[in-house]
Amino acid sequence: xxxxxxxxxxxxxxxxxxxxxxxxxxxxxxxxxxxxMMDDRVVRIAVIVIWWWLGWHFLAGQTVxxxx
Amino acid sequence: MSTxxxxxxxxxxxxxxxxTLGELAWIGxxxxxxxxxxxxxQWFDALVFAAAALAIIADSTGRLPSSSRVRRxxxxxxxxxxxxAAAAVTLLPRHTPAMMVAMLAIGAAVLIVVWPGTTRTxxxxxxxxxxxxxCAAIVIAGCLWELAQFVRGRVAPDIPAPALSDLxxxxxxxxxxxxxxxxxxxxAGAFLVRRAVRR
Numbered sequence: 001x002x003x004x005x006x007x008x009x010x011x012x013x014x015x016x017x018x019x020x021x022x023x024x025x026x027x028x029x030x031x032x033x034x035x036x037m038m039d040d041r042v043v044r045i046a047v048i049v050i051w052w053w054l055g056w057h058f059l060a061g062q063t064v065x066x067x068x
Numbered sequence: 069m070s071t072x073x074x075x076x077x078x079x080x081x082x083x084x085x086x087x088t089l090g091e092l093a094w095i096g097x098x099x100x101x102x103x104x105x106x107x108x109x110q111w112f113d114a115l116v117f118a119a120a121a122l123a124i125i126a127d128s129t130g131r132l133p134s135s136s137r138v139r140r141x142x143x144x145x146x147x148x149x150x151x152x153a154a155a156a157v158t159l160l161p162r163h164t165p166a167m168m169v170a171m172l173a174i175g176a177a178v179l180i181v182v183w184p185g186t187t188r189t190x191x192x193x194x195x196x197x198x199x200x201x202x203c204a205a206i207v208i209a210g211c212l213w214e215l216a217q218f219v220r221g222r223v224a225p226d227i228p229a230p231a232l233s234d235l236x237x238x239x240x241x242x243x244x245x246x247x248x249x250x251x252x253x254x255x256a257g258a259f260l261v262r263r264a265v266r267r
Contacts (some may be wrong), residue, residue, distance in 0.1 A: 003217060003230045010210040020189055020199040023075040025195020033199055034263040038252075041134075041186035043086065044264050046094040048182055049120040050101065052175040053113065055253045059162050060171045063209075063237045064110055 080092035088129035094123055104218065127186070143266045149177065154254040158247055162240065178257060182264040183190055 036042045047050050057063060087095065102117030128131050156170040192200070220229035239245035 003213070003232075006237055007210060007214050007235070009234060010206055010213075014203060017206060018195045018199065019194060021199040021202060025193070025198065027193060028195030028199045030199075030262070031163065032196055032205075033203070034260070035266065036192060036196060038182075038260070038264040039186075039199075040088075040091065041183070042128045043094050044182055045120060045124050045127070045179075046098050048178060048264070049098065049116065049259055050262060051099070052171075052178065053116060053254075055157065055257075056116075056175070057113070057169050057242055058236065058249060059157055059253075060168045061113060061163075062108075062110060063233050063240070064161075066197040 085130035087125075091124070091128045095121060095128065099126065104215070107218075107222070117222050136185060138265060139181055139183075140180055141261065146262060150254055150258040153257070154250060157254065158250040160244065174257075178261060183263060 018030055037047065098117055098121045102114050102121060105111075105114035105117060123132070152176050153170075156174070157167070160170055169172075178247040203263040214231050217229040217234075220227060221231065237251070238246075240249050
């Protein structure tokens with residue numbers, strides 16, 4: 001239960017941080033952040049691989065380890 | 069996912085031979101996730117991250133051909149690709165060979181689309197830098213907790229230590245959970261591809 005709350009708080013914190021920063025710097029949006037990140041192929045490939053693997057992990061591969 | 073194959077610019081660009089601090093951080097993240105897959109004995113997953121790490125290390129050190137060309141993807145092509153991907157990952161049962169094939173096809177298609185082109189941009193605006201630090205700090209806090217749960221699960225299996233996978237897996241076992249995850253995952257992918265090919 002505590003883990004669920006912790007991950008939930010992280011998600012809320014991301015939203016709140018984005019809103020606070022955007023309030024002070026209107027150009028600082030998450031879309032603008034990803035635009036900059038994806039300009040660099042090293043970062044772009046890393047982000048895409050991590051995104052793809054999340055799908056693989058939950059839909060195709062082994063999601064939960066049996067002895068965990 | 070189809071593209072029209074056109075490019076913004078065919079000029080080759082000179083690539084730096086030393087990675088930036090940001091690139092080093094992302095290389096470290098990919099390597100760290102790969103190590104966790106080794107500990108999990110998930111050899112295919114580990115292989116994926118090893119290949120990704122090798123590729124981005126080679127790219128960051130100027131060992132891969134580099135150009136400013138970018139594959140252009142129309143909104144329509146992205147929409148069609150996204151709908152096809154969503155249909156596949158929504159309708160196919162989890163953990164089946166068909167789902168594995170679909171996931172591999174989606175990954176290969178996305179990689180082909182986003183691979184071309186690299187640019188070194190001007191220094192980031194202060195606001196964007198601030199946002200990136202906040203996001204990084206929060207995501208790292210989440211990842212450290214995930215890692216702690218993973219380690220606790222290995223060291224003391226009797227003590228409950230649910231990682232994100234343990235929490236989400238039962239939800240994904242339901243049709244609505246599967247549907248929601250698939251739609252969110254494909255939407256996130258479409259967003260990333262859109263950001264990657266917009267340059």
